[in-house]
Amino acid sequence: MLETGRGNGRAIHETFLELLKREFLNMNDETFLNEPVEVIALFKAGHHPCQPVRFKRPNGKEVSVTELGLRHPLPNGLKTVHAFDVTDGGTDYRLIFDSERLTWRLTMEADHYE
Amino acid sequence: MNEFNQERPLIMHIDLNSCFATVEQQARPMLRGKPVAIVNRRTDKTAIVTASYEAKAMGVKVGMKLRDAKILCPDIIALESDPSKYRYVYHRLLDIMKDYSAHVTMKSIDEGVIDFHDTSQAIAGRDLVDIGYEIKQRLKDEIGVWMRCNIGISTNRFLAKTAAGLHKPDGLDMITSQNIKEVLGSLQLTDLTGIARRNERRLNSVGITTPLQFFDADVPTLRDVVFKSVVGEWWYKRLRGYEVDDVETHIKRVGRQYVLERFDLTYQEITQRLHHLCESVGSRLRSQQRAARGVYVYAKTLDREYWHASSLSPLPFFSDQAIYAQALQLFQRAPDGLKEIGVHCYELADFEPSQLSLFADDIARERHIAEVIDTLNQRFGERTVHSADTLNTGIYVHTKIPFGSTRYL
Incomplete structure (x- = not known):
């Protein structure tokens, strides 16, 4: 018997509980988000052809990127999105660029390593 | 052949040491200079897959439980592995290596070998040490400034790998006839790749306790007394810089394992996870255009006992259902109190049916369904x-990065 793995309420509920458990019980130092963000990015020639420079979060906070740590593609079926791991010198962030829709999302923030 | 190989050293071994931790530190600048451990699941009982150099300096070792590592290094930062990052770095490293020779072999996700025999005139005329430093710089330029690698150069794969391990991290060494004895004199027997405790005991039994004594041993001693096979002759050649390890490996089995997330799961919950593993194994098997005739199921108990069972069929099979049906039947005899389960397919054969079968229509239908599911999963994402x-198992049984194999990268 086959069934698609999407859109099942119970599975989503269990996934949410698992994420909560990871977040609080195991003292995860990353916060996983899914925020649409406005990004100023530099497109240029070279080994790193796209570099986010600055982004604005829905709460109005603006972040200046001081370093692009790593950019790597994330395949999602036939579609590819690009993960940009960046920092502002105090916090690490992950931005996801959907090259098909031309949208950016902030999906991770990690700032309490100390 | 008691002389060291006098040909020009043309084998380069490149090793991204502490690869996953280094990649995480590259991706997240705030982690640099801090002790980092990469784990597959962030629980205290999980084993460390990779530790950063800062963590290793505090005594943390690969394979150690995170709980024990925290005693040695309370500030250790544990991160769950992120396979897509490592896969990307692996492909970038491979691209760089292929710029220098058509003969590149990746030994695992974090190490590979460039064979400079039969390369272009322009490359062949260059000093390999210069090329080594160029590759180090390209890693930094093309991936990121935190990336480091160890490079070893010699006349064969074994000594090139040995050279790469001499000065970690970020070393570059060459082993030639001039310095082989000096290098071996600085190592222990178990520092040599392929010499673990059992082989060390074999060598010790004839009075060989150092790599230099191993080097000085003659062929009859190694072949007839120590290893009792042609392996002894291979070691004699290997230590003298002659190539014996340039062999193509073939897939003999496809498998997956899983350490249970809790040890109080019901039998049904465990078999659901077994089913998940079988789907994963089936997908990997078909991605290699292979079918299998055998299924091997194993389990480890909380009492550290190992249980296994296997079955062999006359005809090859390839579907998830066929693998799971056999695995489930075998698993009925599994003991209680399980900690880890695993399933392997073996006796691999070509996916293409080689002969006519009475059940050709059924097989064709099963094959068509499997192909359609694989296509859907490739198009819309894994486990669509x-x-x-296995609807509820995906949040526990994640796809992890295989360390020893590059065939699924």
Whole structure:
């Protein structure tokens, strides 16, 4: 018997509980988000052809990127999105660029390593 | 052949040491200079897959439980592995290596070998040490400034790998006839790749306790007394810089294992996870255009006992259902109190049916369904379509990065 793995309420509920458990019980130092963000990015020639420079979060906070740590593609079926791991010198962030829709999302923030 | 190989050293071994931790530190600048451990699941009982150099300096070792590592290094930062990052770095490293020779072999996700025999005139005329430093710089330029690698150069794969391990991290060494004895004099027997405790005991039994004594041993001693096979002759050649390890490996089995997330799971919950593993194994098997005739199921108990069972069929099979049906039947005899389960397919054969069968229509139908599911999963993402039985297992059984194999990268 086959069934698609999407859109099942119970599975989503269990996934949410698992994420909560990871977040609080195991003292995860990353916060996983899914925020649409406005990004100023530099497109240029070279080994790193796209570099986010600055982004604005829905709460109005603006972040200046001081370093692009790593950019790597994330395949999602036939579609590819690009993960940009960046920092502002105090916090690490992950931005996801959907090259098909031309949208950016902030999906991770990690700032309490100390 | 008691002389060291006098040909020009043309084998380069490149090793991204502490690869996953280094990649995480590259991706997240705030982690640099801090002790980092990469784990597959962030629980205290999980084993460390990779530790950063800062963590290793505090005594943390690969394979150690995170709980024990925290005693040695309370500030250790544990991160769950992120396979897509490592896969990307692996492909970038491979691209760089292929710029220098058509003969590149990746030994695992974090190490590979460039064979400079039969390369272009322009490359062949260059000093390999210069090329080594160029590759180090390209890693930094093309991936990121935190990336480091160890490079070893010699006349064969074994000594090139040995050279790469001499000065970690970020070393570059060459082993030639001039310095082989000096290098071996600085090592222990178990520092040599392929010499673990059992082989060390074999060598010790004839009075060989150092790599230099190993080097000075003659062929009859190694072949007839120590290893009792042609392996002894291979070691004699290997230590003298002659190539014996340039062999193509073939897939003999495809498998997956899983350490249970809790040890109080019901039998049904465990078999659901077994089913998930079978789907994963089936997908990997078909991605290699292979079918299998055998299924091997194993389990480890909380009492550290190892249980296994296997079955061999006359005809090859390839579907998830066929693998799971056999695995489940075998698993009925599994003991209680399980900690880890695993399933392997073996006796691999070509996916293409080689002869006519009475059940050709059934096989064709099963094959068509499997192909359609694989296509859907490739198009829309892993596990878009799977059995209803494994609907709730995906949040626990993640795809992890295989360390020893590059065939699924």
